[in-house]
Amino acid sequence: MRLLVTGGAGFIGANFVHQSIADHPNVTVTVLDSLTYAGNRASLDTVADKIDFVHGDIADMDLVDELVSGVDAVVHFAAESHNDNSIADPWPFVQTNIVGTFSLLQAVRRHDVRYHHVSTDEVYGDLELDDPDRFTESTPYNPSSPYSATKASSDMLVRAWTRSFGVRATLSNCSNNYGPYQHVEKFIPRQITNLIDGVRPKLYGEGRNVRDWIHVDDHNRAVWAILERGRIGQTYLIGADGELDNRTVVEQILEAFGRDKSDFDFVTDRPGHDMRYAIDSSLLRNELGWTPQFGDFGAGLAATVQWYRDNEQWWRPKKDATEQAYVAQGESAV
Ligand code: NAD
Numbered sequence: 001m002r003l004l005v006t007g008g009a010g011f012i013g014a015n016f017v018h019q020s021i022a023d024h025p026n027v028t029v030t031v032l033d034s035l036t037y038a039g040n041r042a043s044l045d046t047v048a049d050k051i052d053f054v055h056g057d058i059a060d061m062d063l064v065d066e067l068v069s070g071v072d073a074v075v076h077f078a079a080e081s082h083n084d085n086s087i088a089d090p091w092p093f094v095q096t097n098i099v100g101t102f103s104l105l106q107a108v109r110r111h112d113v114r115y116h117h118v119s120t121d122e123v124y125g126d127l128e129l130d131d132p133d134r135f136t137e138s139t140p141y142n143p144s145s146p147y148s149a150t151k152a153s154s155d156m157l158v159r160a161w162t163r164s165f166g167v168r169a170t171l172s173n174c175s176n177n178y179g180p181y182q183h184v185e186k187f188i189p190r191q192i193t194n195l196i197d198g199v200r201p202k203l204y205g206e207g208r209n210v211r212d213w214i215h216v217d218d219h220n221r222a223v224w225a226i227l228e229r230g231r232i233g234q235t236y237l238i239g240a241d242g243e244l245d246n247r248t249v250v251e252q253i254l255e256a257f258g259r260d261k262s263d264f265d266f267v268t269d270r271p272g273h274d275m276r277y278a279i280d281s282s283l284l285r286n287e288l289g290w291t292p293q294f295g296d297f298g299a300g301l302a303a304t305v306q307w308y309r310d311n312e313q314w315w316r317p318k319k320d321a322t323e324q325a326y327v328a329q330g331e332s333a334v
């Protein structure tokens with residue numbers, strides 16, 4: 001199978017490429033990535049001689065048409081992915097997440113190419129802390145941030161292109177990922193790299209917001225299961241029963257550094273900050289037989305801490321600019 005992977009120089013896309021090369025020897029991979037601030041070619045260094053890398057924009061319709069005409073399937077990861085940035089400047093989110101997805105859909109429609117759309121649980125909005133329900137495939141869309149609204153829009157385009165034009169698409173909406181190669185703007189790598197630098201972790205609000213953590217390799221194994229065995233037109237929720245509040249995660253990171261669990265600061269909360277995400281992944285488990293292999297968040301987190309300790313040359317060039325952006329966005333201690 002010839003695969004086009006968009007966003008393959010980003011966090012989840014790069015891990016997907018690594019997994020594809022390791023576990024699917026009959027697959028050839030072309031990566032299309034515009035190398036925004038979030039993309040990093042170094043994330044593909046260890047597989048550079050096994051893939052084709054195209055530096056380009058998913059919204060470049062001529063380029064996308066040409067690349068899609070030469071493959072059997074597209075797995076679409078490329079996106080503007082950070083909520084805080086979407087509040088500071090929503091336009092790149094509209095352009096990449098909506099127009100970029102449109103561009104891919106037109107190409108897969110024209111060339112009748114299989115398409116898998118990678119999306120997020122944030123399209124469903126948020127849950128109360130004491131809500132007994134979790135998100136399922138039939139939960140109504142209710143996005144809160146410009147990021148999640150543009151991801152929801154892209155999902156709707158995929159559904160419409162499947163129904164109206166017969167595009168052979170599947171969709172997945174996954175919970176919060178953690179693991180190697182994640183940009184230092186995101187919660188877990190930000191706190192790990194702060195601690196390496198001797199800076200105290202920063203918790204938004206009161207640290208009570210809950211995220212449903214999954215290791216990136218488990219997410220990508222689910223994407224592979226859906227690509228190979230998913231029903232066309234179907235959405236699958238991906239989650240590993242990993243609900244934890246942010247304060248607990250910071251305390252676990254502090255523990256990994258041998259620090260007191262109160263060694264953090266509360267900072268300005270995110271406007272519109274979603275309280276809780278929680279995924280019911282029964283459909284994926286029952287229909288496709290997927291189960292997460294990282295059952296123990298603590299062990300996965302410890303391995304991730306070690307990865308950032310061992311790979312400072314990978315994240316260091318992005319660290320100062322990321323922290324300066326948070327200051328420019330008005331973050332301060334409360
Ligand atoms: P990321 O920000 O780490 O990587 C995004 C990649 O897309 C980067 O390499 C970037 O250069 C590339 N890109 C951005 N705009 C582009 C454009 N116009 N053309 C080509 N390439 C472009 O993101 P991530 O965390 O790896 O997320 C990947 C996908 O998974 C996204 O669609 C995101 O919505 C989804 N998702 C992420 C999470 C999570 O926890 N990170 C959870 C669920 C779903």
Ligand code: TDX
Pocket residue numbers: 081082083084119120121122175176177185186187188190202203204205207209210211246270
């Ligand atoms: O310094 C921080 N302190 C803090 O308390 C940062 C950066 C975040 N937070 C909080 C906000 C969230 O409640 O931690 C939680 C996780 O924050 P992010 O890493 O920014 O992730 P989130 O907003 O939950 O979105 C992530 O998961 C869903 C990804 O960035 C999205 O791309 C994905 O769709």
